[in-house]
Amino acid sequence: MARRLVGLLLAATAVLGASTAPAQAAADFTGIVALNNCSGSLVRLPDSAPRDKALVLTNGHCVELMKAGQVIVDRPVSRSFSLLDASGTKIATLTAAKLAYATMTGTDAALYQLDTTYGDLQEKHGTRALELSATRPVADTEISVVSGYWKRVYTCRIDGFVHQVKEADWTWDDSLRYTPDCDTIGGTSGSPVIDTTNGKVVGVNNTGNESGGRCTMNNPCEVDADGNVTVHKGTNYAQQTFGFVACFGPGTTLDLSRPGCTIAKP
CATH class of the missing domain: 2.40.10 (Thrombin, subunit H)
Incomplete structure (x- = not known):
């Protein structure tokens, strides 16, 4: 995160005119x-x-x-x-x-x-x-993650949902997992996750496992309902937003x- x-x-760096963005x-x-x-x-x-x-x-x-x-x-x-x-x-x-x-x-x-x-x-x-969509999204939905910071769009699908994503001191429930094409980077935090079929926001991009670490800063892990922990290096996540509508x-x-x-x- x-x-x-x-x-x-x-x-x-960008202000200095670097071309690495x-x-x-x-x-x-x-x-x-x-x-x-x-x-x-x-x-x-x-x-x-x-x-x-x-x-x-x-x-x-x-x-x-x-x-x-x-x-x-x-x-x-x-x-x-x-x-x-x-x-x-x-x-x-x-x-x-x-x-x-x-x-x-x-x-x-x-x-x-x-x-x-x-x-x-x-x-x-x-x-x-x-x-903001008022309904929970479903797996395999085509999505776009749109970064205003980088003026870049990532397109992929919802790979599935995670009972809990844990990173350092934080725990996030029912998180949204991307397929690999959404390889989001620094500065993309807060980007809306948009269902491309209807243009509605279903999530907000927030973290990814950078180096394969286990439940540490920059290296979130997945925890299932039975407490089993798995790590997916390079996998990125978002938090669902339908719960805010109510x-x-x-x-x-x-x-x-x-x-x-x-x-x-x-």
């Missing part, structure tokens, strides 16, 4: 944003209205390396995001007024609330937000007491 944060170091892929970056250290996306709920304040999805570890059990809710912030157009060109700087939710417990996800609405984004920039009420207001909301609570 921490290797996904090497974008902080790579960014400095991954090549761009021909894809649509509509709704994609870049953070200073990670990737992210503009997302909306299935019933979001144009007047609702827009949300940005990324990883919890892109906020900070939180302690196991830590959950952040409704924290005032001022964080900027680079909004990309379909070709990957920056067209605006967006600002978050609030960190609506962030955790590295059970999942590795964060949702920022912007100071602008979905309608404003459409009117000013001609952009749309990606819809946790937001009208106006993209977070309400952890809503029926069906099962994400970690403070």
